[in-house]
Amino acid sequence: MVSVLIDPKAGFCPGVSNAISKAENLLDSPGKVFSLGELVHCPEEINRLEFLGLKTISKEDIDSVSDSKxxxxxHGVSPNVQHRLNKTNNEIIxxxxxxxxxxxxxxxxxxxxxRQSDGQVVIYGKENHPEVEGLIGYCHSKYVIAKDPEDIGNIDINSPISIFAQTTANVADFEQFVNNIYNKLLENGLEAxxxxxxxxxxxxxxxxxxxLRSFAKEHDVIVFVAGENSSNGNYLYSITKKDNNRAFMVSGPGQISPGWFDNVQKIGVSGGNSTPIWLLEEVADEIKRMLGRQS
Ligand code: SF4
Structure with missing residues (x-):
């Protein structure tokens, strides 16, 4: 008997869960509701919320929206964007x-x-990621956005350095990045x-x-559900793939291939922190339906 198990730890992280609940509550009451930027990096969940009435706007649209929520x-926004929002006659949630x-x-x-010590803030994260864009707005000193080893060349090692990580960064990669900076200081005879x-x-x-690594090892095949543009989803999928080379990423049930399940006993379904449980359930149901059809 082939088992299909949804990862018990999958589903929205607390921050995304809170944002979705707030959106649902707003959509339940009268008035237009806009999200500044995609509320969650999951097209299926966005479709569901849009069906309920949510519209997505960009920073450029802020001044053209009025009498709305x-x-x-x-991910948050920069103080500058917050200020622009506050100047409109909209309710800001x-x-x-x-x-x-x-x-x-x-x-x-x-x-x-x-700033007082002529130092710099280093944000280890993805340039153009909304969280990082928001953080830049809080920098009152010089700053550097860095992700790859070669970005370390942009850091002035002769000045004080204050390093922060994007909340969704990979722990091991961040530690390696910090070690690389320490090594560079040592090489140049500078104090850590x-x-x-x-x-x-x-x-x-x-x-x-x-x-997730344990879950990946415990199953013969992993179907990992995440939006293509979700950095967190892509990162967690790459982790899954390291521990299970029969891991496949899909954005929904329509992308599952029956050929993935030949000669398997245990199938796991997991997802990123932007993937709703209802979508994981749809994927699991589709797999079960395929297995039924095959037998
Ligand atoms: S991943 Fe980001 S949004 Fe989610 S809980 Fe962590 S900090 Fe909050």
């Missing part, structure tokens, strides 16, 4: 994740200290105490990786 998503909010405040305080490191990767993300 505008939701700030879990802030669904910035608490972890992101605390990171923004830390960056703000640290960057003020860095000029560097302050804040490991601001969020706890649900840190815990998710070891759990």
């Amino acid at each position: 505008i939701l700030i998503r879990a 802030d669904a910035t994740c608490g972890t992101v909010y605390r990171l923004q405040q830390k960056v703000k305080i640290s960057s003020m200290q860095m 105490n000029r560097v302050q490191v804040y490991n601001t990767i969020c706890t649900p993300m840190k815990n998710r990786v070891p759990q």
Whole structure:
């Protein structure tokens, strides 16, 4: 008998879950509801919310919306964008994740200290990611966005350095990045105490990786569900693939191939922190339907 198990730890992270609940509550009451940027990086979930009435706008559209409700998503926004929103006659609902909010405040305080010592803030994260764009707005000093080893060349190692991580960064990669900076200081005969490191990767993300690795090892095949544009989904899928080379990523039930399930006993269904449980259930149901059809 082939088993199909949904990963018990999959589903929205607390920040996304809170933003979705806020959107659902707003959509339940009268008035137009807009999300500033895609509320969640999952096309199926966006379709569901759009069906309920949610519309997505970009920063460029802020001034053309009036007498409505505008939701700030879990990634948060920069103070500049917040200021622009506050100047409109819309009701602003802030669904910035608490972890992101605390990171923004830390960056703000640290960057003020860095400015006094002519230092710089380094944000280990993805350029153009909305969370990182928001964080840049809190930098009152010089700053560098860095992700790859070659980006370290953009950091002025002769000045104080304050390093933060995007909340969804990979723990091991962040640690390696920090070690590379320490090594560069050593090579240049500079003191390591000029560097302050804040490991601001969020706890649900840190815990998710070891759990997902175990889940991947325990199954013959993993169907991993995530939107193509979800950095978190792509990252977690890459982790899954390392532990199970029969892992396949799909954005919904329509992309599943029956050929993946030849000679398997245990099938696992998992997803990123933007993937709703209802979508994991649809994928699991489709797999079961295919298995029934094959037998
Ligand atoms: S990944 Fe972590 S920090 Fe980001 S929204 Fe989810 S809970 Fe918040």
